[in-house]
Amino acid sequence: MTHSGRHFLQIPGPSNVPDTVLRAISMPTIDHRGPEFQELFSHVLTGMADIFDTANQVVIYPATGTGAWEAALVNTLNPGDEILCFETGHFSSLWKAQAERWGLRPTVIPGDWRTGADPQKIQAALEQDTGHRFKAVLVVHNETSTGVTSRIPQIRQAIDAAGHPALLMVDTISSLGSVDYHHDEWGVDVTVSGSQKGLMLPPGMSFNAVSQKALDAHAKSTLPKSVWDWTEMLASGKNGQTPYTPNTNLLYGLKEALRILHEEGLENVFARHERFAKATRAAVNAWGLEVLCTNEAEHSPVLTAVVMPEGHDADQLRALILEKFNMSLGAGLSKLKGKVFRIGHLGDLSDLTLAGTLAGVQMGLQLAGVPIKSGGVEAALEVLKDS
Ligand code: PLP
Numbered sequence: 001m002t003h004s005g006r007h008f009l010q011i012p013g014p015s016n017v018p019d020t021v022l023r024a025i026s027m028p029t030i031d032h033r034g035p036e037f038q039e040l041f042s043h044v045l046t047g048m049a050d051i052f053d054t055a056n057q058v059v060i061y062p063a064t065g066t067g068a069w070e071a072a073l074v075n076t077l078n079p080g081d082e083i084l085c086f087e088t089g090h091f092s093s094l095w096k097a098q099a100e101r102w103g104l105r106p107t108v109i110p111g112d113w114r115t116g117a118d119p120q121k122i123q124a125a126l127e128q129d130t131g132h133r134f135k136a137v138l139v140v141h142n143e144t145s146t147g148v149t150s151r152i153p154q155i156r157q158a159i160d161a162a163g164h165p166a167l168l169m170v171d172t173i174s175s176l177g178s179v180d181y182h183h184d185e186w187g188v189d190v191t192v193s194g195s196q197k198g199l200m201l202p203p204g205m206s207f208n209a210v211s212q213k214a215l216d217a218h219a220k221s222t223l224p225k226s227v228w229d230w231t232e233m234l235a236s237g238k239n240g241q242t243p244y245t246p247n248t249n250l251l252y253g254l255k256e257a258l259r260i261l262h263e264e265g266l267e268n269v270f271a272r273h274e275r276f277a278k279a280t281r282a283a284v285n286a287w288g289l290e291v292l293c294t295n296e297a298e299h300s301p302v303l304t305a306v307v308m309p310e311g312h313d314a315d316q317l318r319a320l321i322l323e324k325f326n327m328s329l330g331a332g333l334s335k336l337k338g339k340v341f342r343i344g345h346l347g348d349l350s351d352l353t354l355a356g357t358l359a360g361v362q363m364g365l366q367l368a369g370v371p372i373k374s375g376g377v378e379a380a381l382e383v384l385k386d387s
Helices: 019-025 035-052 065-076 090-101 119-128 152-161 212-220 230-238 248-264 266-287 314-325 351-367 376-386
Strands: 008-010 059-061 082-086 105-109 134-140 167-171 190-194 206-210 303-307 327-331 340-344
Touching: 008 340, 008 351, 019 248, 035 059, 035 206, 035 248, 059 065, 059 230, 065 090, 065 134, 065 167, 065 190, 065 206, 065 212, 082 090, 082 119, 090 105, 090 134, 090 167, 105 119, 119 134, 119 152, 134 152, 152 167, 167 212, 206 212, 212 230, 248 266, 266 303, 266 351, 266 376, 314 327, 314 340, 314 351, 327 351, 340 351, 351 376
Parallel strands: 008 327, 082 105, 082 134, 134 167, 167 190
Antiparallel strands: 059 206, 190 206, 303 340, 327 340
């Protein structure tokens, strides 16, 4: 079927790229050893430190988030180190699997994929570790596979209450720039992030924010590192340079994305995402369907995972909505395949984009014969209108 109008990309990242960012990216590539690049790179390094809310210099990689995950591990840890991971969903499991491939030895606190990393369970595991075998605690801030946002300040408190020296590493790949976050204030040692979600850029750029404690660990870390080596990245970054060829055009895009975020104001951006999530949940509840996240304090501001009623397949629904309404929704990942679909409401979208998205979901559910109550879209509109 051919479609008029724009495709609705309502997956939880990559998110829609604003037109001005696309235009910025289309500028001619410049000499990355020249003065113009130096100014650009210094500018975006400062801008990204603001977004992470850190006083330290950040690291920018020409890689997707998976690269920045690996960078966090190989820059701070030693072969065979034990680490503590909390299983929040698909992405926490992938990060853990990556650590295993590096010869690290993860202990996993199992989760139910419907709630976030439990600070009490982390505290209990660390209190038992009197010999301080665990060198790092790995947590995904916004678990993109489930729509659950873990409470990082409480996890920091849990580590402190246990008096444990492990590094705290946090994946903010699908939260940074959409959800309130403070690397320094929250005592995070390594924050990992990516370009293609809250930062409204195409995929292909990722980040590490670091604490002094992480830098001290880095100085002693013996895992092999080359492309990811913080020492070289930080040293050249100080002069507005990179150790190897950067993805210059994405950096133009980043400069523009930072401008857009600052123009709206980060607090307003965060509040807008909360509103979108609230309106989406109002629709899901009015349809009589279930939101996957079961903890009121942990609903994700950037996406909502919706549980399909027994006997209905989420992937068939997504295929129908794509065919009929030209809209992409997020699939259920690994053990949630076919069981949930995910509505992305992050990045560059307005009240009316969300209303259109929910209208498409509602029509799709009706056409697929999923038993829903009427009034879902109206319930969302009430939230958008009144807040
Ligand atoms: N972590 C989270 C929370 C993610 O959502 C993703 C990707 O969606 C990743 C890690 C992996 O990042 P990438 O696909 O950019 O390598």
